[in-house]
Amino acid sequence: MAADWLNVALAVLMLTDLLLLLTGKLQAMVRLVAIQGVMICAVPLLTHWPDVGWALWAVALGNFVVKSIGFPWLTFWTARRVHVRGQLEPGANYVVSIAAGVLFLIASLWLGARLEPPEALKSSLSVPVALLTVLTGLFLIIARQKALTQVAGYLVLENGIFTFGTSLAWEQPVIVEMGILLDVFAALFVMGITVFHIGRTFDSIDVAEMTSLRDTRR
């Protein structure tokens, strides 16, 4: 039963990956990352169900707090302070993004089938979906023009790595996960503050405009 629900969680994760590539609104993107955060904590719990120790609960809840509560709050706070327009101007257009999404899925399914897990996995989808999430995150970092969306892309990337790690590792690597979570937390904080300052200094958080270090905009 837990394996079936694991499939559902992975399916929602996959769906959010594709919607992240499609969406043209910052708000929608942040909400999708928050939904991913919820799925991300469901995946390790369902993978190791029913022997879930306190440590796994702690990792899952920590993820939930950082990614589903902390990140949206921080983003909306920064967006309000630096007056970001909600509309995103993608560096790669949406048709390319969709095509990239399909290619990523094919690539991750192919790669997932070739990797030999140390033991039988609970769901054949965990590795492909994790890889898809990693690739989606990387693509978002490259293809979206705002500093805030790059933070979102970084989080998506981290979500993928987290899924990959927790579905493969049997000995729940609590220390490692906690360390990563702390990194993510610190990184989010730093990025939020940086974006805020960038917004103050440049009047824009469009990364394309940061190449010119002048006071006036081109």
Add this chain to the structure above:
Amino acid sequence: MTAVAAVHIALALSLSPLLVGTINRTKSLFGGRTGQPLLQSYYDLARLLRKGAVYSSTTSWIFRAGPVAGLAAALAALTLLPPGGGRSPLAFAGDFFLFAYLLGVIRFFLVLAALDTGSAFEGMGASREVMISALAEPAMLAALAALAHLTGSLSLSGLMGGAGEDGFIAAAPVVLLAAAALFGVMLAENARIPVDDPNTHLELTMVHEVMVLDHSGPDLAYILYTSALKIWLLGAVTVGVLLPLSGLDPWASLGALVAGLFVLAAIVGVIESSFARLKMSRVPVFLGGAAALSVFAFIIVYRS
């Protein structure tokens, strides 16, 4: 034909205008208005049927045939639609292609009738409608193909809820992706937000509405009724795919299907209240996204 199938067709014929009413009522609730009565669509149909039709002298028989042919195609498609988990009266292997193309026939005659008037605006609406449906069709067929591969059935009756009760959650990735794609197609085909706005009355922005500007009286009533039936047809496919109907007792599954349809109508109302319409240039992206979801579903089902 089984009793359940007969009751389903009777329900579809009688309740589909109520779906439109439900959507409108939800929108008024969100807008803080009381809104039109739930049965307004029925009153509109009754009023239009009592009136006479006006025909322009530049139109030919195609203009008069359009609404009737569209309604006939919608009724034919209805006989292919399974009542919940059971079998449809005319089920056969491969009938989902016929279903998709009957929807195409409805649109084809509507477009022909619009072009027949010679009006520039109607021609523009027709061209947009054809563009939208040309993009929606691959998404729909790919989603149905993925489901056919999943359920091992080539009939719409097997596809809907074919994963059954126990297999349902295990098949969730495919079912979720396909249902999301079908929902997008349903919004596009029924000219709802975010693809088209049924409330707009500016010729330059209308797609579906502009095509029926020259129809009047009973002809317009047929068109309105056909579009209500179309919501039922595509909505039932979406709901049927999403809910594990085939595990239920036939009557219970019919009840679940109808209840699901009204929930879906309310969701459409919520979407229409909370989203803006997309720019025309973004519509291909929306439908391309739906197609990508279908392709996702297909790749996953093909691999496992």
